Amino acid sequence: MALVESFSAVQGVAPRILVLGSMPGIASLQHNAYYAHPRNAFWPIMASYFQFDLALPYAARLTNLTDRGVALWDVLQRCERPGSLDSAIKTESMVANRIDLWLQQSPSVVALLCNGGKAGQLLQRYYPSLAVSDLHIETLPSTSPAYAALPLADKTERWHQSLQRVSAGLT
Structure with missing residues (x-):
C-alpha cells in the first residue's frame, strides 16, 4: 500500500478563494505539481477563465x-492509496490538512471551492463547522479525467459560473 502526502498550500499575499482537492494523483506527485495529469481539466478551465496561456x-x-487571489491545497495531508483514484483511499489512514488553522491565517478568503465530490465530503467530515461559517463553500465537478460523466464544456461552465459568482461577491 502506498503512503501518499499532499503538497503545501500554494497562495499569494491575500487569497480570496481556496480550491481544495482531495489528494494529488500519481502524475501530480511524480511532477510535484498540482493537477499535472495531462488530461486533467483544471488548468484548461483556469486558463480560459483567467485568460492566461495554458502553455505557460x-x-x-x-x-x-x-x-488573482486563488490558492490551492488538498483536504488530506496524507493517506494510503494504491493508484490515483479517490475511491481507493483507505479511510483509516486519512490525515487531514489543518485547513482551520490556514483559514485563521488567511482572513481574506471568502470561498472554498472543492474540486470534486470526494474533496467536498472530506471537507465536511473533518471541518463540519465551516458549513455554518460566512464562507461560500461549493463542491464543483471534479476536473480529474477519472470523472468522465460530465463533458469538459459542462465542467468548464460550472467552474466559470462559480468563479464569477465569487468574484462578483455574490457569496
Whole structure:
C-alpha cells in the first residue's frame, strides 16, 4: 500500500478563494505539481477563465492564479492509496490538512471551492463547522479525467459560473 502526502498550500499575499482537492494523483506527485495529469481539466478551465496561456510553465500558471487571489491545497495531508483514484483511499489512514488553522491565517478568503465530490465530503467530515461559517463553500465537478460523466464544456461552465459568482461577491 502506498503512503501518499499532499503538497503545501500554494497562495499569494491575500487569497480570496481556496480550491481544495482531495489528494494529488500519481502524475501530480511524480511532477510535484498540482493537477499535472495531462488530461486533467483544471488548468484548461483556469486558463480560459483567467485568460492566461495554458502553455505557460507550471510556476507561471501558479502565479497567474495566486495573483488573482486563488490558492490551492488538498483536504488530506496524507493517506494510503494504491493508484490515483479517490475511491481507493483507505479511510483509516486519512490525515487531514489543518485547513482551520490556514483559514485563521488567511482572513481574506471568502470561498472554498472543492474540486470534486470526494474533496467536498472530506471537507465536511473533518471541518463540519465551516458549513455554518460566512464562507461560500461549493463542491464543483471534479476536473480529474477519472470523472468522465460530465463533458469538459459542462465542467468548464460550472467552474466559470462559480468563479464569477465569487468574484462578483455574490457569496
